[in-house]
Amino acid sequence: MAAGNNIKEDIFMKKRSFLVVSIVVLVLFAVQAFAAYDSATVKKAMRTHAALLGETSNAVEANDFFLAAEKLMENATLFKSLMVMSPKKGSEAEWNRILNGMLKAAFKGIGACGEENAEGVAAAISELKAVKKEGHKMFK
Numbered sequence: 001m002a003a004g005n006n007i008k009e010d011i012f013m014k015k016r017s018f019l020v021v022s023i024v025v026l027v028l029f030a031v032q033a034f035a036a037y038d039s040a041t042v043k044k045a046m047r048t049h050a051a052l053l054g055e056t057s058n059a060v061e062a063n064d065f066f067l068a069a070e071k072l073m074e075n076a077t078l079f080k081s082l083m084v085m086s087p088k089k090g091s092e093a094e095w096n097r098i099l100n101g102m103l104k105a106a107f108k109g110i111g112a113c114g115e116e117n118a119e120g121v122a123a124a125i126s127e128l129k130a131v132k133k134e135g136h137k138m139f140k
Contacts, residue, residue, distance in 0.1 A: 014066055018066075018069070018070065018073070036085065036086065037085045037086055037087055037088040038085065039088070041082075041085075042082060042085070042139075045078050045079075045081070045082055046132075048078055049075060049078060049079075049128075049132065052071050052072075052074055052075045052078070053071075053075070053125055053128065053129070055067075055071045056068045056071040056072055056075070056109070056121065056125060057122075057125065059071060060113075060118050060121050060122070063116075065113040065114070065116045065121075066113070068109070068113045068121055069109075069110045069113035069114070072106045072107075072109040072110045072113065072121075072124070073106070073110060075102070075106045075128070076102075076103050076106035076107060076110075079099050079102040079103055079106070080099075080103060082099055083096060083099050087139050088139075089138075089139060090138045090139050094138055095135075095139065098131060098134060098135035098138070098139075099135075101127075101131040101134075102128060102131050102132065102135075105124050105127040105128045105131060106124065106128065108120070108123070108124040108127065109121050109124030109125065109128070112124055
């Protein structure tokens with residue numbers, strides 16, 4: 001019985017740690033002021049995004065849904081950080097729509113991780129790629 005309690009405590013601690021880190025990150029981004037478009041930052045974010053999607057897929061293949069959820073949250077945080085910028089071309093409304101679409105897709109993936117639903121995570125990754133492609137056409 002003690003082993004079962006330790007597993008439950010470990011899961012609880014991981015969930016609690018994940019929640020605390022997520023809240024801290026969101027608060028940090030909430031207090032930032034709007035910034036001018038920075039091409040280097042956006043390019044770096046896109047490269048990081050691609051790497052995170054690969055790490056997410058690898059985690060799901062290994063049935064590590066906690067790690068997959070963490071990688072998707074990193075992805076969401078990445079796109080939230082870009083919302084402080086105004087695009088160099090295209091409308092700000094479209095910029096925000098695309099970035100919000102990326103956030104929603106990442107959150108769908110996190111929800112699928114909570115259900116240990118590999119197909120749901122794959123669908124979220126596909127949605128992330130589709131929204132990225134749409135944004136790429138508008139803002140590159």
